[in-house]
Amino acid sequence: xxxxxxxxxxxxxxxxxxxxxxxxxxxxxxxxxxxxxxxxxxxxxxxxxxxxxxxxxxxxxxxxxxxxxxxxxxxxxxxxxxxxxxxxxxxxxxxxxxxxxxxxxxxxxxxxxxxxxxxxxxxxxxxxxxxxxxxxxxxxxxxxxxxxxxxxxxxxxxxxxxxxxxxxxxxxxxxxxxxxxxxxxxxxxxxxxxxxxxxxxxxxxxxxxxxxxxxxxxxxxxxxxxxxxxxxxxxxxxxxxxxxxxxxxxxxxxxxxxxxxxxxxxxxxxxxxxxxxxxxxxxxxxxxxxxxxxxxxxxxxxxxxxxxxxxxxxxxxxxxxxxxxxxxxxxxxxxxxxxxxxxxxxxxxxxxxxxxxxxxxxxxxxxxxxxxxxxxxxxxxxxxxxxxx
Amino acid sequence: xxxxxxxxxxxxxxxxxxxxxxxxxxxxxxxxxxxxxxxxxxxxxxxxxxxxxxxxxxxxxxxxxxxxxxxxxxxxxxxxxxxxxxxxxxxxxxxxxxxxxxxxxxxxxxxxxxxxxxxxxxxxxxxxxxxxxxxxxxxxxxxxxxxxxxxxxxxxxxxxxxxxxxxxxxxxxxxxxxxxxxxxxxxxxxxxxxxxxxxxxxxxxxxxxxxxxxxxxxxxxxxxxxxxxxxxxxxxxxxxxxxxxxxxxxxxxxxxxxxxxxxxxxxxxxxxxxxxxxxxxxxxxxxxxxxxxxxxxxxxxxxxxxxxxxxxxxxxxxxxxxxxxxxxxxxxxxxxxxxxxxxxxxxxxxxxxxxxxxxxxxxxxxxxxxxxxxxxxxxxxxxxxxxxx
Numbered sequence: 001x002x003x004x005x006x007x008x009x010x011x012x013x014x015x016x017x018x019x020x021x022x023x024x025x026x027x028x029x030x031x032x033x034x035x036x037x038x039x040x041x042x043x044x045x046x047x048x049x050x051x052x053x054x055x056x057x058x059x060x061x062x063x064x065x066x067x068x069x070x071x072x073x074x075x076x077x078x079x080x081x082x083x084x085x086x087x088x089x090x091x092x093x094x095x096x097x098x099x100x101x102x103x104x105x106x107x108x109x110x111x112x113x114x115x116x117x118x119x120x121x122x123x124x125x126x127x128x129x130x131x132x133x134x135x136x137x138x139x140x141x142x143x144x145x146x147x148x149x150x151x152x153x154x155x156x157x158x159x160x161x162x163x164x165x166x167x168x169x170x171x172x173x174x175x176x177x178x179x180x181x182x183x184x185x186x187x188x189x190x191x192x193x194x195x196x197x198x199x200x201x202x203x204x205x206x207x208x209x210x211x212x213x214x215x216x217x218x219x220x221x222x223x224x225x226x227x228x229x230x231x232x233x234x235x236x237x238x239x240x241x242x243x244x245x246x247x248x249x250x251x252x253x254x255x256x257x258x259x260x261x262x263x264x265x266x267x268x269x270x271x272x273x274x275x276x277x278x279x280x281x282x283x284x285x286x287x288x289x290x291x292x293x294x295x296x297x298x299x300x301x302x303x304x305x306x307x308x309x310x311x312x313x314x315x316x317x318x319x320x321x322x323x324x325x326x327x328x329x330x331x332x333x334x335x336x337x338x339x340x341x342x343x344x345x346x347x348x349x350x351x352x353x354x355x356x357x358x359x360x361x362x363x364x365x366x367x368x369x370x371x372x373x374x375x376x377x378x379x380x381x382x383x384x385x386x387x388x389x
Numbered sequence: 390x391x392x393x394x395x396x397x398x399x400x401x402x403x404x405x406x407x408x409x410x411x412x413x414x415x416x417x418x419x420x421x422x423x424x425x426x427x428x429x430x431x432x433x434x435x436x437x438x439x440x441x442x443x444x445x446x447x448x449x450x451x452x453x454x455x456x457x458x459x460x461x462x463x464x465x466x467x468x469x470x471x472x473x474x475x476x477x478x479x480x481x482x483x484x485x486x487x488x489x490x491x492x493x494x495x496x497x498x499x500x501x502x503x504x505x506x507x508x509x510x511x512x513x514x515x516x517x518x519x520x521x522x523x524x525x526x527x528x529x530x531x532x533x534x535x536x537x538x539x540x541x542x543x544x545x546x547x548x549x550x551x552x553x554x555x556x557x558x559x560x561x562x563x564x565x566x567x568x569x570x571x572x573x574x575x576x577x578x579x580x581x582x583x584x585x586x587x588x589x590x591x592x593x594x595x596x597x598x599x600x601x602x603x604x605x606x607x608x609x610x611x612x613x614x615x616x617x618x619x620x621x622x623x624x625x626x627x628x629x630x631x632x633x634x635x636x637x638x639x640x641x642x643x644x645x646x647x648x649x650x651x652x653x654x655x656x657x658x659x660x661x662x663x664x665x666x667x668x669x670x671x672x673x674x675x676x677x678x679x680x681x682x683x684x685x686x687x688x689x690x691x692x693x694x695x696x697x698x699x700x701x702x703x704x705x706x707x708x709x710x711x712x713x714x715x716x717x718x719x720x721x722x723x724x725x726x727x728x729x730x731x732x733x734x735x736x737x738x739x740x741x742x743x744x745x746x747x748x749x750x751x752x753x754x755x756x757x758x759x760x761x762x763x764x765x766x767x768x769x770x771x772x773x774x775x776x777x778x
Contacts, residue, residue, distance in 0.1 A: 072597050075604040146565060150558045169539045169603060172561065173596050176535060176568070180592040183572055187585035196576035196585065203569040207562050208461050214558060215464040 050376040054099040079174035083141045095133045102129040103373035105250035135182045136242040142178035195245045202241040209233025221300045236268025259358045266355035273348035276301035307340035352381040439765040443488040468563035472530045484522040491518040492762035494639035524571045525631040531567035584634045591630040598622025610689045625657025648747045655744035662737035665690035696729035741770040
């Protein structure tokens, strides 16, 4: 977990843009896993492509982000829009998850007759849902920008980081601008103070998670409980709270809203666990950065924590710190002797299953659109945990 | 205007804490000016002390800021609460102005009978008003914190700046934390999306103003129009929008809300103009920092802009920059030959009068509390423009 919310989200939300099924390997694993897990999809060969189901709406969200992140001062506009421009906008998986969740919450019965008033209400609901996706992307990007300042990062999404291109000052300001542009957008959601509160909690959690990582004592760094809490705050809180917001917008029951929250939470957690494994097993080419970046920064993640349970002496090494490569090598020796990687995979699978179960627990819907969206959300948990980069 | 919102607000809102009337010079100037300007106060000897009128409520706001700026992680709590602790909390003039504005907006008629429901409603209104004061202080302090990072400032309010004490990283996070803690508090103001929008606009303006200053071309730096716009954004927008929020909370008409806004705007502008004069006329001892700090940073303020109108050659000096003291000395020579200082004083007086006129324009009230609060607001415009430090 290198950075505030960045690596986790830039990966969790950067699925290949065109289609998740462009990759044969993904296609195969998806079909297998969707078949083995989902109780929703009765046809094992149905390939529900999460991205293509909401591709049009994702484009609308992206266009609005580009057009709305405009400030009075050109320099601020350029900085604030930097990560919304074509080519550096990431894979917008954040928007994808939220828009799929919105579709999964649809209460409209197909074939039922509608009055003009009901139609207008549905159009307004769609607009609000897209706005939540936009707001979440703005908060996400603001956190990336401030995060890169904290880490003095040089690159992001294959281009120079905002701080390296525009300088730290403008990067601080651009992050602040996006945070409060998000607030302004939230304010336009009239009478939705519960949703404002959810998003405010998410940002507070992001900040808390980053501080937990920055200020951890050795004892805390060696604690699985601390790691889990930090992982939720840094990686899973924003998407879980935004998923819940989608349910509330659709006037769903508190129980359904909680299921939406649980999906987002467990998806985010599962993703991070895989990310933490890849930091040990990936190559520079596959990761887009050097491997072992966490441990080099003294950040202890699940694989090492599990290894420590098997080899308590690893704690003494951790206490000495990882400023020298000898200690890193010792830690790696313990890791490879242990079941740390395997247990972390199991932890990710557990959370992926919990995410899928949250979708399975939703009240049945007669709408095929709703069912396909839910299937896509379930498939996504498998795709993200099966990835190797 | 050295910093984002900082110097202006740390001064505009740092009137001596115990009482504004502790200083005989202030007392005299207040009586004179209140007498000469106000149409509200028929007794020229009435000494309406702005601070003491709302001292109890200011204390409540301060206590709540200390208790609410608590994060789950101790380090983040310490950083976020730093400027709310006793001794470094400033003079809380921001709260004073807003709480006086709240009292000035009171629609309750003294002596009228009240039902329990009406009493409850009044109590809730008071709570909301104090919350707006808290939120504004949080945004203000967050902007100071980020501002000091931008300027690499070492001190603030007579103590080490947050970045110098806790480091830049924790300072970025503490600013973010306070901004969104403010958002969380805003969310608790149910059904008040207009107020959320006002505060969001204020923060966006703060960021825009700072960027305008940072990214100004020579042409823009020599433009009075640009300077005025930047001054509004950096100094006056937060208090003007918060004043308007107080009026809206009290269910006042749009016209009254606009008067509240105009008061805050013109008070902030007038204050900044005086501040810009003092940067040339003050001493290190009186300013708490070296004089000429603006021009040394290449920031051109009203006195120089007026001097430039009289001596167009000053523009050429400005174009060369103020990295060397010879150019600064040349600029000062032009300034002292010109009426720059005098014209800036007149500009401040004009805005102070506009602020007072905004209060004068409010519908009459039979409540003596309301009238005294309005008198205090008027007096404040004189006190702030008569100051010499």
